[in-house]
Amino acid sequence: MLVYILKRVAMTIPVMGVVALFVFALLRLSPGDPAAVIAGDFATAEDVARIREQLGLSEPLVVQFGTWVWSLMQGDLGTSIFSGKPVTELIAQRIEPTMLLALTTILFSVAVAVPLGTLAAFKAGSLIDRFVMLFSVGGFSVPVFVLGYVLIYVFSLNLRWLPVQGYRSPFEHGLGPFLSHITLPTLTLSVIFIALIARMTRASVIEVLEEDYVRTARAKGQSELKVLMRHAVRNAAVPIVTVIGIGIALLIGGVVVTESVYNIPGLGRLVLDAVLARDYPIIQGLILFFSFVYILLNLLIDLTYTFLDPRIRY
DSSP states (O other): HHHHHHHHHHHHHHHHHHHHHHHHHHHHHOOOOOHHHOOOTTOHHHHHHHHHHHHHTTSOOOHHHHHHHHHHHHOOOOOOOTTTTBBBHHHHHHHHHHHHHHHHHHHHHHHHHHHHHHHHHTTTHHHHHHHHHHHHHHHHHHHHHHHHHHHHIIIIIIOOOOOOOOOOOTTTOHHHHHHHHHHHHHOOOOHHHHHHHHHHHHHHHHHHHTTTTHHHHHHHOOOHIIIIIIIHHHTTTTHHHHHHHHHHHHHHHHHHHHHHHTTOOOOOHHHHHHHHHHHHHHHHHHHHHHHHHHHHHHHHHHHHHHOOOOTOOO
């Protein structure tokens, strides 16, 4: 197990290298110039050239990439072009809202989707099953920002149950204000996640229910609930956990939109502001950070296979 973990950790190095090269090339080849943004609309070409020289953007791309990689090897993600603050400091300031939003979304989604998908599999072909499948299709079809504005209109503007926007830290303002502000963003971000997990849970449980050992358990007189929970759901757990890991990529992308809709000062808002301002160091640093988190979470999910299925060994 330890050898496998070390190999997987070592494999992240070339993966992160490819991500770094791709992000660097994509940002430099895309239209827009941070020096022109800083200089303003009435700046001359000489002003823009001077700012580019100060920022190091006039250097050859190979030199810029080499300088950035050398800084990465020393644990430095760079310095923001506009604020002048280290990218690591900006991430540390914004990471709490994003991590808590992701955590509440994952917990809520799994708690709803797994029972929903299991029920749909148990009642395959019924109205309940059709409703779950309809919800799954709708969850993938409705854009996150549209759902967010609908929830704000219903629960904040009309019913006035929850605040429209903002964030309250549970460590500073308490659990009540935190839950009231995080509820709508969690619901918005959870819909697509629930749709994905429920659909996979249904397919996996249906497949397991057709196995011989399930028929044997029923022939021994075990109740349907025991057969469903002890044999079906337990043996369908590996593909369910796998799709949860895959869905984390959707979660990371949805965080950017959701935080923008609800004005949450997290990493998603930081990404959006950096893209609009063409702040290369922040964009590069955040994409590398999200990539590392995604790789790490997938490693942890792979390791959970050994606990879910004793036949799996690394």
